[in-house]
Amino acid sequence: MDGTIVMAIVLAAFGFFSIWENLNLLFFQFGRPLMTGTVTGILVGDLKTGLAIGATLELAALGVYTYGGASIPDYASGAILGTYFANQASLSPQAAIGLAVPIALLLTQLDILARMANLFFQHRADAYVKSVDLRRVGLMNMLGTLSWGLSRAIPIFFGVWLGSGPVKAAVNESPQWLLDGLQTAGGILPALGIAMLLRLLPLRQYWPFLVVGFIVAAYLKVNLVGVALLGLAMAALVYRYAGGEEAANVAAAAEEEPAAEGRITRRDLRRVFLRYLLWFQSGWNYERMQGLGYAHVISPVMEKLYPDEGVRRQALTTHLQFFNTNPLMAAPILGANIAVEEKNEEPEFPERSVTGLKTGMMGPFAGIGDSFFFAICNTIVFSVGASLALKGSIVGPVIVFLYTIIFFTAFRWWSFVAAYRRGVRLVGQLAGGMLRRLTDAASILGLAVVGGLIPTIINTKVAYVFHSGRVKLNLQDQLDNILPALVPVLIVALVYFALSRRVRPTWAILGLLVLGVVLSVAGILKYPG
Amino acid sequence: MPVRHVRIDERLIHGQVTVRWTREVGADLILVANDEVAADEMQKMLLPLSAPSGVKTEIVTVEEAAESLKSGEASRRRTFLIVKRPADVIRLLDSGVQIEEINVGNMSHREGSKQVKRSVSVTPEDVEAFRELDRRGVRMTARMMPEEGFKSFMEYLPGVAG
Numbered sequence A: 001m002d003g004t005i006v007m008a009i010v011l012a013a014f015g016f017f018s019i020w021e022n023l024n025l026l027f028f029q030f031g032r033p034l035m036t037g038t039v040t041g042i043l044v045g046d047l048k049t050g051l052a053i054g055a056t057l058e059l060a061a062l063g064v065y066t067y068g069g070a071s072i073p074d075y076a077s078g079a080i081l082g083t084y085f086a087n088q089a090s091l092s093p094q095a096a097i098g099l100a101v102p103i104a105l106l107l108t109q110l111d112i113l114a115r116m117a118n119l120f121f122q123h124r125a126d127a128y129v130k131s132v133d134l135r136r137v138g139l140m141n142m143l144g145t146l147s148w149g150l151s152r153a154i155p156i157f158f159g160v161w162l163g164s165g166p167v168k169a170a171v172n173e174s175p176q177w178l179l180d181g182l183q184t185a186g187g188i189l190p191a192l193g194i195a196m197l198l199r200l201l202p203l204r205q206y207w208p209f210l211v212v213g214f215i216v217a218a219y220l221k222v223n224l225v226g227v228a229l230l231g232l233a234m235a236a237l238v239y240r241y242a243g244g245e246e247a248a249n250v251a252a253a254a255e256e257e258p259a260a261e262g263r264i265t266r267r268d269l270r271r272v273f274l275r276y277l278l279w280f281q282s283g284w285n286y287e288r289m290q291g292l293g294y295a296h297v298i299s300p301v302m303e304k305l306y307p308d309e310g311v312r313r314q315a316l317t318t319h320l321q322f323f324n325t326n327p328l329m330a331a332p333i334l335g336a337n338i339a340v341e342e343k344n345e346e347p348e349f350p351e352r353s354v355t356g357l358k359t360g361m362m363g364p365f366a367g368i369g370d371s372f373f374f375a376i377c378n379t380i381v382f383s384v385g386a387s388l389a390l391k392g393s394i395v396g397p398v399i400v401f402l403y404t405i406i407f408f409t410a411f412r413w414w415s416f417v418a419a420y421r422r423g424v425r426l427v428g429q430l431a432g433g434m435l436r437r438l439t440d441a442a443s444i445l446g447l448a449v450v451g452g453l454i455p456t457i458i459n460t461k462v463a464y465v466f467h468s469g470r471v472k473l474n475l476q477d478q479l480d481n482i483l484p485a486l487v488p489v490l491i492v493a494l495v496y497f498a499l500s501r502r503v504r505p506t507w508a509i510l511g512l513l514v515l516g517v518v519l520s521v522a523g524i525l526k527y528p529g
Numbered sequence B: 001m002p003v004r005h006v007r008i009d010e011r012l013i014h015g016q017v018t019v020r021w022t023r024e025v026g027a028d029l030i031l032v033a034n035d036e037v038a039a040d041e042m043q044k045m046l047l048p049l050s051a052p053s054g055v056k057t058e059i060v061t062v063e064e065a066a067e068s069l070k071s072g073e074a075s076r077r078r079t080f081l082i083v084k085r086p087a088d089v090i091r092l093l094d095s096g097v098q099i100e101e102i103n104v105g106n107m108s109h110r111e112g113s114k115q116v117k118r119s120v121s122v123t124p125e126d127v128e129a130f131r132e133l134d135r136r137g138v139r140m141t142a143r144m145m146p147e148e149g150f151k152s153f154m155e156y157l158p159g160v161a162g
Helices: A003-025 A033-043 A047-061 A075-088 A093-127 A134-173 A176-188 A190-200 A203-218 A224-241 A244-253 A266-279 A291-297 A299-305 A309-319 A330-343 A351-390 A395-457 A475-482 A486-500 A505-521 B015-025 B041-050 B062-071 B086-094 B124-135
Strands: A465-468 A471-474 B005-009 B029-033 B056-060 B079-083 B101-106 B114-117 B120-122 B139-141
Touching: A003 A033, A003 A075, A003 A134, A003 A266, A033 A047, A033 A075, A033 A351, A033 A395, A047 A075, A047 A093, A047 A190, A047 A351, A047 A395, A075 A093, A075 A134, A093 A134, A093 A176, A093 A291, A093 A505, A134 A266, A134 A291, A134 A299, A134 A309, A176 A505, A190 A203, A190 A351, A190 A395, A190 A486, A190 A505, A190 B015, A203 A224, A203 A395, A224 A351, A224 A395, A266 A291, A266 A299, A266 A330, A266 A395, A291 A299, A291 A309, A291 A330, A299 A309, A299 A330, A309 A351, A330 A351, A330 A395, A351 A395, A351 B015, A351 B041, A395 A486, A471 A475, A475 A486, A486 A505, B005 B015, B005 B086, B015 B079, B015 B101, B029 B062, B041 B056, B056 B062, B062 B079, B062 B086, B079 B086, B086 B101, B086 B124, B120 B124, B124 B139
Parallel strands: B005 B079, B005 B101, B029 B056, B029 B079, B101 B139
Antiparallel strands: A465 A471, B114 B120
16 A cells, blocks of 8 residues: 555544544644644654644634634644645745645635535434434434544545645746745735734733733844743733732632532533533534534433433423534533523423523623633634744644643533532623633733734745945845834734725735735745745 | 614624624624513623623613614614514614614524524514515625625525515
8 A cells, every 4th residue: 555545544534533623622622723733744754844834824823713603714624734745745834835725725615514514414313302312312413523524534635645746746846936935925924813813802902012012022032932921920910900809709709519419410410521522513513503412412411300201302302402602611501501400390391491591601601712712812822832833842732732631621620510519690700700801811911922923923024135336235124223023014014904904814815825925026025034 | 873783693792793793893882682681680691791891781672772772872882783683673673773784693593494594594584574674775784704795685585485
């Protein structure tokens, strides 16, 4: 068997695993290019390339998240294929971005296809409601993993198997100006990620912190970890004066008191939580979104509480309804939901309170979770991680991994148990009040980091040198006297302005690629290497 | 001052709204108009928690919203109005609120509803209400996220029984 086929199978399997991991487990965040690029680098035996491509794509994709079922460019698969091709054709990481970005954009369509294909499993599950077959409903949810996984695995398999020859040939045929142009474009691509972040963060309120971050990175040459520490100090001060103490008191008040074992045991809770980690979003589809997964995850509770078939059918029907929230914040909702069903003394299923609780909480919790966990915490950790990875250090992705597995998982388990024991009201107030203040503080840290990102990760130099007789005028040196990193600042400003003018991010990224090539060919910008 | 942006969204204030739309619209007040939610203590407590900092939230009945939009706080602020159903937009118009344009963001699947767009399912009553809004000259777009195009929502409805 030839090596390409083996590699195609290995990388396709990894693509399959990574989308499942990103939907459910969330220990590694394999939905992000930094993480898939790193692992692909290890698999193809070229870690350096994997780190560079993963990090470059990550920086271009900062601020791109999926909310409530919107599909985004599949940068994670783009990083897998991009790393493989760059290694095969000995492309520079920046030039390989010219390949990875279009791949990511194309694969978006398959993401949409997977979400549609799961409708089939959803409707099969609906058919099992009649016979109240909880096991088969759960199975349908798990089978959704196939649509998701194959939507990544198939294109990766064929890309690797059939693509590597033509890609190598194409790269060999490519004129030098195009490769140089792509390299220049790769150097300015992070401007998109930065501009998207600036649109998410409260710039108008906290812009001074952006300036501080920029100054220490551009003038004092402090690296990004240092900038993040400075941001942390500023955020802590603001948080303290904005009344952070009282949040700590609420947290102390929420300490668990051992409750008497009711009908639901600790073992049941663990079963639900494990299913939530493994399968919660596998059956995601456009019609009910997380509804199928929710019914599957909570079915141990239905088995335990409703021996009567009629009541169980009602419970199953209710839980199969539309549901969608932030995947981490689903944990406290599940916990509170179990408590409500356990405390119900009536023989019927407490449909009104369960539906009220689920529909009442999913929206607000999605808002809190998306802004806090995905928009802010991820941004800070990933920009530091990607900037370390750009320098060829595996410490970057390792930091991201540790943060994800410890912080995300601890929050999920803690909030699940606390909501079960103490009810949703307290957890809501606690999570809301605390997360909101934390979000504010984290925004300050985020802005400082973004200020530091501009001069450190947009990598480009003015190539134009002015000759007049024997006078040689190096334009870059002149610009540095006005403001270090003036060109990166201008490019970020340009993209930010374009995005405010409703230019879609997809067009913005293609525009940056073209702009990079054009400016490189015109001899205005170059990649400094 | 007419309202900044009117959105139909089943989930009211959630990620798409807090992270993207509020800033896109430049709003400083999110006004949620829904009779059931205004009567539900739990939702009233939870919904404001997710609003971005510096943005005020009000959760009121449709009637109260109409008052606020005509002569109350919402008429003086940069208001982002969110309702769950097109029928509630008609009620607002009937109480004399000026609405020129609405955006249909998310309407989830329900008993008897039909999917007309990736994030929008409508019941026959909804379709009737949309046609009525169209007759009254209200412009309608269907943008779940700000990047989407301004295609008229009515173009999604032909062939749907109403």
